[in-house]
Amino acid sequence: MSEQFYNILIVGVGGQGVLLASEIISEVAMHAGLDVKKSEIHGMSQRGGVVTSHVRIGKKVYSPTIQQGEVDFLMGFEKAEALRFVGWMKKTGTVVVSHTTLVPAIVTSSKEFHYPEDAIADLKNKAHNVIDVEADKIAGELGNPRLVNTILIGVLANLLPFEEKLWVDVIKSLVKEKFVAVNLEAFARGRGIHLALNKQPEGRSMLRPRDNTPRLVRPHSSGVRATPL
Amino acid sequence: MKQLLSGNEAVARGAYEAGVKMAVGYPGTPSTEILETMAERHRSVYSQWSPNEKVAFEVGIGASIGGARALVTMKHVGLNVAADPLMTFAYTGVNGGFVVVSADDPEMHSSQNEQDNRIFARFANIPFLEPSDSQESKDMLVAAYEISERYDTPVMLRMTTRISHTMGIVEVIEPLHPQERKFVKNPEKYVMIPSNAKVRHVVVAQRLIDLAKYSEQTPFNYIESNGSKVGIITGGVAYQYAKEVAPQFDYYKIGFGYPLPLEGIRQFVAAHDITLVVEELEPVYEDQIKAAGIKVEGKKYFGALGELSPSRVAKGLKEAGLIDKVVVPEITQEDLFPRPPVLCPGCPHRGAFMALKKLGVAVTGDIGCYTLGVLKPLNALDTCICMGASIGNAIGMEKVQGSATGTVAVIGDSTFFHSGITGLLDAVYNQSNVTVIILDNRATAMTGGQEHPGTGKTLMGQPVGRTDIHELVKALGVKNFEEVDAYDFEATLACVKRQMAAPGPSVILTSRPCVLMPKRIMDEPYQIDLELCNGCSACFRISCPAIAASTETNERGHAKAIIDETLCTGCTLCAQICPTEAILLKSQFAKA
Numbered sequence: 001m002s003e004q005f006y007n008i009l010i011v012g013v014g015g016q017g018v019l020l021a022s023e024i025i026s027e028v029a030m031h032a033g034l035d036v037k038k039s040e041i042h043g044m045s046q047r048g049g050v051v052t053s054h055v056r057i058g059k060k061v062y063s064p065t066i067q068q069g070e071v072d073f074l075m076g077f078e079k080a081e082a083l084r085f086v087g088w089m090k091k092t093g094t095v096v097v098s099h100t101t102l103v104p105a106i107v108t109s110s111k112e113f114h115y116p117e118d119a120i121a122d123l124k125n126k127a128h129n130v131i132d133v134e135a136d137k138i139a140g141e142l143g144n145p146r147l148v149n150t151i152l153i154g155v156l157a158n159l160l161p162f163e164e165k166l167w168v169d170v171i172k173s174l175v176k177e178k179f180v181a182v183n184l185e186a187f188a189r190g191r192g193i194h195l196a197l198n199k200q201p202e203g204r205s206m207l208r209p210r211d212n213t214p215r216l217v218r219p220h221s222s223g224v225r226a227t228p229l
Numbered sequence: 230m231k232q233l234l235s236g237n238e239a240v241a242r243g244a245y246e247a248g249v250k251m252a253v254g255y256p257g258t259p260s261t262e263i264l265e266t267m268a269e270r271h272r273s274v275y276s277q278w279s280p281n282e283k284v285a286f287e288v289g290i291g292a293s294i295g296g297a298r299a300l301v302t303m304k305h306v307g308l309n310v311a312a313d314p315l316m317t318f319a320y321t322g323v324n325g326g327f328v329v330v331s332a333d334d335p336e337m338h339s340s341q342n343e344q345d346n347r348i349f350a351r352f353a354n355i356p357f358l359e360p361s362d363s364q365e366s367k368d369m370l371v372a373a374y375e376i377s378e379r380y381d382t383p384v385m386l387r388m389t390t391r392i393s394h395t396m397g398i399v400e401v402i403e404p405l406h407p408q409e410r411k412f413v414k415n416p417e418k419y420v421m422i423p424s425n426a427k428v429r430h431v432v433v434a435q436r437l438i439d440l441a442k443y444s445e446q447t448p449f450n451y452i453e454s455n456g457s458k459v460g461i462i463t464g465g466v467a468y469q470y471a472k473e474v475a476p477q478f479d480y481y482k483i484g485f486g487y488p489l490p491l492e493g494i495r496q497f498v499a500a501h502d503i504t505l506v507v508e509e510l511e512p513v514y515e516d517q518i519k520a521a522g523i524k525v526e527g528k529k530y531f532g533a534l535g536e537l538s539p540s541r542v543a544k545g546l547k548e549a550g551l552i553d554k555v556v557v558p559e560i561t562q563e564d565l566f567p568r569p570p571v572l573c574p575g576c577p578h579r580g581a582f583m584a585l586k587k588l589g590v591a592v593t594g595d596i597g598c599y600t601l602g603v604l605k606p607l608n609a610l611d612t613c614i615c616m617g618a619s620i621g622n623a624i625g626m627e628k629v630q631g632s633a634t635g636t637v638a639v640i641g642d643s644t645f646f647h648s649g650i651t652g653l654l655d656a657v658y659n660q661s662n663v664t665v666i667i668l669d670n671r672a673t674a675m676t677g678g679q680e681h682p683g684t685g686k687t688l689m690g691q692p693v694g695r696t697d698i699h700e701l702v703k704a705l706g707v708k709n710f711e712e713v714d715a716y717d718f719e720a721t722l723a724c725v726k727r728q729m730a731a732p733g734p735s736v737i738l739t740s741r742p743c744v745l746m747p748k749r750i751m752d753e754p755y756q757i758d759l760e761l762c763n764g765c766s767a768c769f770r771i772s773c774p775a776i777a778a779s780t781e782t783n784e785r786g787h788a789k790a791i792i793d794e795t796l797c798t799g800c801t802l803c804a805q806i807c808p809t810e811a812i813l814l815k816s817q818f819a820k821a
């Protein structure tokens with residue numbers, strides 16, 4: 001295992017629990033005896049801006065941030081945000097994305113910007129492995145839209161070599177007591193989805209088989225260039 | 230024991246382990262979590278927020294002269310505010326160890342500039358340490374206290390966003406118990422009248438010579454030899470980036486950054502065919518090394534603007550001909566909408582900006598959540614320079630333009646306490662006609678809702694009396710004062726008009742609390758009757774995240790609006806400006 005190295009980029013919108021999710025993953029890695037660094041920008045996180053967190057796990061980690069093109073797992077808590085960062089993926093990387101759609105006021109209030117029509121399809125166009133999960137729906141079933149993060153962690157847990165017990169213990173230690181039970185349920189749901197899907201016959205799996213057709217990189221929406229803040 | 234700690238948490242832990250007795254600062258990203266962690270986890274240490282960085286620094290000086298180890302924390306621009314005490318405290322030196330943490334923000338993730346405060350340490354003639362991960366953040370802070378006491382000097386710990394906000398594994402130990410020191414009267418050392426200061430300046434010069442010797446031996450400056458012909462001199466997070474992309478080279482890792490170990494560096498450079506300096510922001514090391522007649526290069530390849538990254542370092546090394554492949558792929562940047570931070574649903578600042586936008590007057594701004602009022606579609610701010618600047622800016626503009634044009638300053642409550650009071654005093658003294666809107670949301674919201682003199686609580690959670698802004702403003706001599714509910718659009722508009730017309734300086738105080746902190750405020754949400762909505766988009770233009778476009782359109786194809794019930798706080802502003810009265814309380818809607 002010492003040769004293994006994981007670059008995990010978690011992206012979402014302020015208030016979606018990006019930071020808690022990355023902390024859970026990092027704690028698990030530490031308890032598994034690996035080196036870990038987690039770096040994020042959260043100055044404006046409470047104001048509905050983009051939040052990103054880099055988690056790097058390995059025997060020895062230097063840079064706190066992942067290089068572009070080196071992401072093994074892109075965790076998208078919001079589908080357009082996943083699309084925004086898909087260019088950071090390694091070719092062999094996997095996107096784990098929620099169907100969650102959050103349209104910002106700037107799109108609503110101007111004709112200049114558009115929300116992508118089918119962000120999940122665009123993602124599948126640009127990345128080989130995309131696991132798309134209706135985590136927003138599942139979270140609704142569990143009674144709390146804020147559980148999207150833990151559901152996706154459940155999915156990720158299937159892709160990382162850490163024991164179930166570690167995940168559960170860390171979630172228990174980091175989540176506020178009254179939310180522990182529901183978070184463990186969310187985690188189990190996420191974990192369950194993936195395992196079940198993997199057992200399904202080829203073609204129906206949400207883990208898309210590699211697509212050999214050339215991938216189109218086409219411009220999005222109106223062609224207006226997004227100006228960051 | 231091992232813990233996963235951010236750089237800031239590690240600094241707090243270090244303060245606890247070093248036996249610090251007083252931790253003081255003013256919030257500011259990326260420094261804020263240091264004191265928050267002190268108050269949360271290390272409650273045996275007395276910690277406090279001061280109204281601004283200058284006061285915080287002075288409180289820290291008092292604690293040091295009183296014999297205790299003191300920690301003072303702030304963001305980079307905070308040190309500008311505290312520069313006055315810094316420059317002279319460097320002369321007096323300390324009694325108990327004194328460390329100021331400067332958390333710089335390369336790339337301006339949440340700041341108005343990206344100044345490199347390593348230059349400040351040099352300017353003040355004090356040493357600085359520059360950690361490159363969480364473990365070092367803790368170790369260097371503890372060591373900084375020993376250096377401070379041994380060399381009788383304030384010491385700077387220079388953090389950056391990537392160090393402060395990166396979590397890494399830290400080995401924690403039990404706290405030390407530094408020897409108690411007592412206050413001893415010593416005016417020659419602590420009273421900086423010119424005759425004493427002249428003597429102390431000589432001491433400072435000698436101290437630098439001694440510190441330069443220390444710099445050559447300290448374990449924080451060390452060489453990692455890999456038998457390479459290429460040498461890299463680096464510190465802070467730049468070290469990590471360089472190691473990531475070029476682990477094969479030899480390294481001179483700088484942790485104790487001023488004074489530099491110039492003799493060690495001279496030998497290191499002589500032993501290599503080529504040596505590059507890899508540092509973020511200004512060429513602080515490079516300039517000093519070159520000035521010592523040592524041949525290095527750096528900024529030429531890596532640039533001085535913004536954050537470094539592994540990719541940027543790799544590109545620079547390639548340009549210097551030291552590596553031949555760069556792993557950075559050409560990224561196809563997704564052509565997506567931007568997602569800028571916005572005022573929250575129900576933010577009480579929104580009503581004030583709606584009124585100002587309607588009036589179309591010049592608005593000098595300040596720093597806080599309300600700075601977001603500059604963004605589309607509110608577009609309601611004309612300046613933002615630094616904390617407290619709005620009032621002075623407005624006075625200046627009004628003096629040259631005449632009051633006919635009308636100038637309004639907007640300033641948050643925490644910012645008013647920080648450095649707005651003196652600006653208002655100026656407006657009274659020099660009889661300016663400005664109108665100052667104090668957006669009192671009872672929180673330092675932008676940085677996460679920290680307490681301040683107007684909130685009624687201290688950092689450690691002790692209830693205290695609130696400073697009454699009305700009484701304060703009255704005492705300054707302001708005659709025109711009005712309090713207004715910014716959730717009432719017409720009233721706010723009328724109030725601003727009235728006060729702008731009133732002669733002399735006016736103060737308007739908005740009274741609604743922040744909807745997020747300290748308590749989340751959620752009243753009954755509103756809904757939109759799509760039959761009544763005519764798609765005029767007036768509600769879109771108040772930039773509320775709870776209002777979205779529905780799938781229904783009007784006859785011209787413009788989207789009608791819907792409200793996300795889970796986000797709407799029921800502030801009523803959109804309902805007030807809707808021309809067709811299509812926005813109703815959820816309960817009214819059900820009845821209708």
Ligand SMILES: Cc1ncc(C[n+]2csc(CCOP(=O)(O)OP(=O)(O)O)c2C)c(N)n1
Nearest residue numbers: 257596597598641642643644672673674675
């Ligand atoms: C000198 C300085 N110190 C600290 C900061 C960080 N900072 C930015 S805004 C702000 C406070 C904002 O509080 P307030 O004025 O009450 O406005 P609010 O965000 O609550 O609307 C702080 C501390 C800064 N930019 N400059």
